[in-house]
Amino acid sequence: MRITTRHTVRTVQVLCVTVTAALVATGCGRSEDSGPGKDAPAEIAAGKAKGTVVMWSLGDPDEDLKELAKKFEQENPDATVKITAVPWSAAHDKLTTAVAGGNTPDLSMVGSTWMAEMAAMNAFQATPTSIKSSDFYPGQWDTTKYKDTSYGVPFIADTQAIYYRTDITTKAGIKGALAGDRAGYLKDLKAIQATAGKENPKLRHASGLVIGFNSWIFWVPMVWQQGGDIYDAKTGKFTFDSPEAAKALEYWASVPKEGLAPTDRADNVQDFQDGLTAVYQEGAWAGGTFHKDSPELDGKWKTMPVPYSEQAAGFAGGTDLAVFKEAKNPDAAWKFAQFLAEPANLAAYSKGTGSLPPAPQAWTVGKLTEDENMKAFAEQLEVSKAPPAITTWQQIADAIDSELEKLILGKASVAEVQKTLQSKATSIGTGR
Numbered sequence: 001m002r003i004t005t006r007h008t009v010r011t012v013q014v015l016c017v018t019v020t021a022a023l024v025a026t027g028c029g030r031s032e033d034s035g036p037g038k039d040a041p042a043e044i045a046a047g048k049a050k051g052t053v054v055m056w057s058l059g060d061p062d063e064d065l066k067e068l069a070k071k072f073e074q075e076n077p078d079a080t081v082k083i084t085a086v087p088w089s090a091a092h093d094k095l096t097t098a099v100a101g102g103n104t105p106d107l108s109m110v111g112s113t114w115m116a117e118m119a120a121m122n123a124f125q126a127t128p129t130s131i132k133s134s135d136f137y138p139g140q141w142d143t144t145k146y147k148d149t150s151y152g153v154p155f156i157a158d159t160q161a162i163y164y165r166t167d168i169t170t171k172a173g174i175k176g177a178l179a180g181d182r183a184g185y186l187k188d189l190k191a192i193q194a195t196a197g198k199e200n201p202k203l204r205h206a207s208g209l210v211i212g213f214n215s216w217i218f219w220v221p222m223v224w225q226q227g228g229d230i231y232d233a234k235t236g237k238f239t240f241d242s243p244e245a246a247k248a249l250e251y252w253a254s255v256p257k258e259g260l261a262p263t264d265r266a267d268n269v270q271d272f273q274d275g276l277t278a279v280y281q282e283g284a285w286a287g288g289t290f291h292k293d294s295p296e297l298d299g300k301w302k303t304m305p306v307p308y309s310e311q312a313a314g315f316a317g318g319t320d321l322a323v324f325k326e327a328k329n330p331d332a333a334w335k336f337a338q339f340l341a342e343p344a345n346l347a348a349y350s351k352g353t354g355s356l357p358p359a360p361q362a363w364t365v366g367k368l369t370e371d372e373n374m375k376a377f378a379e380q381l382e383v384s385k386a387p388p389a390i391t392t393w394q395q396i397a398d399a400i401d402s403e404l405e406k407l408i409l410g411k412a413s414v415a416e417v418q419k420t421l422q423s424k425a426t427s428i429g430t431g432r
């Protein structure tokens with residue numbers, strides 16, 4: 001899922017069970033040799049693209065994407081790209097309804113956490129072998145996969161870094177970035193908190209904290225940082241009851257417990273801008289918001305990689321490009337997807353939109369790390385990981401969000417949260 005708005009966009013729940021069941025039962029009329037996880041890669045024919053490519057983009061009308069489409073048409077005079085913008089709030093339902101009705105566009109952006117669900121619905125063509133996984137960050141490529149088969153191309157990367165207000169942290173005696181290890185980072189937060197009402201009279205809490213929806217994005221990587229996971233793909237079993245998950249939960253609870261973060265659903269971005277909090281973890285979009293809404297803060301905030309305990313890790317999400325099995329012009333659609341994923345085009349799109357490119361070469365071509373505040377995101381993409389590619393992930397994520405909130409509010413202990421999550425996740429299962 002791409003997260004690029006002031007308030008995170010909620011993933012719409014799974015399409016009606018009866019529709020999904022019908023799709024599963026019929027397999028869309030395809031042979032047993034094809035289907036989810038069994039599809040042979042699509043093939044891209046030689047030569048230039050021809051005909052019309054119908055594409056859905058997600059979010060507001062995307063002028064930067066349209067500019068790339070014009071460039072593609074110039075390079076492929078016999079091809080035309082027609083782009084329709086679909087609001088994020090309606091995108092999931094519109095996509096799944098189109099798949100169920102066999103009335104899809106040729107190509108669409110797809111939120112990364114929807115890929116497994118829709119691949120299981122037999123919606124997408126498998127990615128051509130001419131599009132190389134090695135051209136992308138591993139975590140971003142994994143967002144396209146379902147049952148070890150890739151069904152798309154990474155287009156927009158999403159990961160988080162730490163933002164910190166240098167005008168506040170320096171008054172706490174912190175020179176430069178905060179500590180990169182969890183223990184040292186917690187110590188720095190305490191030093192910042194000690195300045196509240198004194199050196200920093202407006203400061204209320206050292207850190208912001210996401211409570212409720214999408215808090216899993218910030219917590220699950222803490223389990224990975226411990227060297228653990230919440231799901232074992234080899235056994236198909238959930239592992240919320242592991243020691244690594246317990247350590248991650250203990251750390252998650254410690255920050256608000258010690259008064260270093262609020263326990264209400266505060267507007268973290270606004271609080272950061274207002275100087276009510278000094279540190280906040282968020283995606284790259286937040287930097288653009290700070291510059292636009294609070295230009296007086298330019299030069300007073302910086303970014304750093306997310307602190308870790310045993311090993312560096314982070315969340316890999318974003319938006320992928322997928323070609324549908326019902327596409328009327330699949331060859332031209334794949335050629336356009338391949339064109340969009342070229343490093344120079346990814347870099348141009350990133351510069352135009354402020355999004356993160358999913359390919360290392362795009363960062364080099366676009367010289368994106370010349371912006372000091374982008375370096376932290378480049379480092380995070382190197383170590384970021386995709387959540388489990390299971391069709392029930394949104395249900396699992398909702399359960400995590402709910403239990404993390406109980407933990408923060410003192411309504412459940414670490415042991416109780418582990419037990420509940422293990423039980424709920426096992427009951428929900430992994431779907432197809």
